[in-house]
Amino acid sequence: MTYRLHSLTLSAWAFLVPALLLMAVFFFLPILAAFLLSFTDFDIYALGDLNRLRFVGFSNYLQLLQSPLFWTALGNTFYFVIVGGPLSVAISLGAALLVNAPLTRFPGFFRTAFFLPVVTTLVAVAVVWRYLYHPRYGLLNYGLSLIGVAPIDWLGDPDWAMPAIILMAVWKNFGFNMIIFIAGLQNIPMQLYEAARIDGAGAWRQFRYITLPLLGPTFLFVALMTMIGYFQVFAEPYVMTQGGPANRTLSIVLLMYEEGFRWWNMGYASAAAFMLFVLMLAGTMLQLKLQRREPS
């Protein structure tokens, strides 16, 4: 018995150790290093000679809180999360319902088609979307001109740049959540719908009282993952606008990247990273709390 137990633990460790080792070296260690860095003024001078490194306590964090650029980036990031997140989840759910509907033909084709943007390289996607958004030759403005709307400078106008980025990000990402929603939908037993129909429930009430409640756990997962992912928005503005025009698409991660790798202010950039971590943690806790309260 003890031998069995022992060999079980041994094999468990054998399976775990490689993954743990990799995580320790490539994940926990860098996080720890970044945490320590955030209390120093590691910069180009320190990179050349460590004697020129100073321990600065919380001054990076304080400077960050005083920096207008940080607040701009924070505002933009919230804009992206609050508008883009729910929009993305809603569209994923809608697409999942459509693809999963019994009347839909070729559901396999649509599943694949909607999932394609997720696996496509962002840079390739960005090139295409830049054409779509082109103020003079873009398809989008052409479509708008047909219904009499004046051309919009999607990526150049400070007010339109963020909506344009959100639209592209939602289009690029909704397929992933859709697949998860489809899996959730297929787990709902058919008998429930049958029973509801016999009781006289229409499509809307079936959706409201069967589909939505039973999708609850899936919903929580999707909402959490989307929020976490959207808080870390980087590639879309980096490729499409580089944070412009007038910093209107500058996200926190983009700011971090600029400070870290453009100006090489590693201490300051690390502090920004931990601020973002705290924000995301708070957001996650809030969502979990809301979700937990709901059933009761």
Add this chain to the structure above:
Amino acid sequence: MDFKVFTQNRADYRYTMHMFPMLRLFLSSTLLILWLTGCNSAIDRPVVVEFWAMGQEGEQVKALLPEFERRYPGIRVQVQQIPWSAAHEKLLTAYAGDAMPDLFQLGNTWIPEFVALRAIEPLDERLKTWPSAAISDYFTGILATNQLDHQTWALPWYVDTRLFFYRTDLLAAAGFAEPPATWDGWLQIMSRIKTLDGAQRYAILLPVNEWQLPVILALQRGAALLRDQNQYGNFQHPHFREAFLFYLSLFKEGLAPPVSNSQMINLYQEFANGTFAVYVSGPWNIGEFERRLPAAMKGKWMTAALPGWVVPSTRSSPPSQGGRDSANPVSLSLAREDWGKGDEGLAAGVSLAGGASLALSRTSPRQDAAWKLLEYLAQPEQQAQFYRLTGDLPARQAAWNDPVLANHRYAEAFRQQLQHVQATPPIPEWERIANRIAYYTELAVRQEMQADEALVALDRDVDRILEKRRWLLEQGLTP
């Protein structure tokens, strides 16, 4: 029970320890093989110099290398082409990762940064073998950007500065045969052009998100951008302020449209349409203008060195006088002749000393071979050849005597301007400071901030950026 698990765990522990010798054997044999193959290649193969160059330079420089490798059969060159947009990050990361190339191209404003990093090998010892005429053959202002603390850290490869691209026909229509030589003349020409035929017309295009022109004007006005050994911003100084206000007035009076680079959809089309008559830009646009302007524009545009600030006594004449009067040939030639006399008030017409340089990595074990390549690329013949390939203007003046440049219609103004170029402050923080200048200039142009407010804020930001530098100097550490 607990105890038993514990002892057995101990036993396993020993068991796992047995794996170590195996691992060690595996690792050491791998290393041995690597070492042997490494040795082998060193015997058979020539020295391979790794050379990083950016953008189209990285592409085109390959055409110069067969001749180099013919002259030095023991050296092979491996060129790595890096996109400009990622070049700075890539070099810094290479330095942090101890993976620097032997020879690399870098923007000459990056030199102070790489000197602070101690990533560059100084060239003074090696330059002693050069005749002094070869060194003075470089444009003085450009070479100065490669020198820091009385040492030469890199050699200019090609040069770059900013000057006027203008429509000769529009200037003529406004009554001027020549481009302006002074700020005053410049203002007059511009206000005349603005009134040429109502409609949507501006005199000049100055992208609001660029720092270059405000800084050029300040340098012309004789402003020191930073003070006290580059420890503090000096942007509230009357000289800088005057230049800044002059720049803002161009927008306030409607002479320049308040648009950024990305908002001007087709620069060349607008230039051809006459939306603006003057554009401040660099040598890369000679080729672009030739290629992209419609055929009807041929011969209707020209390049010219920048006008300069003139001492107040000459400025007192009211600028509201007619344009024809202001193109007074006397005052024109006066200002031009005073160039280069070194008088501070007449630091007329200076522009920025831009361009790219070549530097040796400090940690490279192949510095001698890399230096041979650098010397080769610095030869006037190769510089002229490189110009033919890329359109990049040579840093060696001897190369300008090559017929391809000597008879070039648009290059002459650059040659003239390059005699009057000035470097930006040689500190690693400069790019960040320039970024702040651009930011506050844009706010002031868009009238989201008062000019003086913007300068106060600029000084405050710059002082914060320079805090580390002040601390280093205080500690007696070399920044």
